[in-house]
Amino acid sequence: MSDPVLFDSFQIQLFVPAGTDDAVADAARAALDDPPFPELVRDAVTRLLGAGPALAVLTAVVE
Numbered sequence: 086m087s088d089p090v091l092f093d094s095f096q097i098q099l100f101v102p103a104g105t106d107d108a109v110a111d112a113a114r115a116a117l118d119d120p121p122f123p124e125l126v127r128d129a130v131t132r133l134l135g136a137g138p139a140l141a142v143l144t145a146v147v148e
């Protein structure tokens with residue numbers, strides 16, 4: 086297989102409701118900072134790409 090070429094990229098923004106309790110926001114931040122989280126996101130995106138035949142050729146990287 087040849088080296089992959091960047092085809093497209095996108096950014097995801099995550100929001101909490103205004104007034105969210107600090108403890109809840111801190112727990113969400115801790116979950117995002119958990120080392121396995123990027124791999125979980127990549128796996129989820131890979132499953133989505135595999136669901137569409139035209140997208141199955143794509144691979145995903147989370148940075």
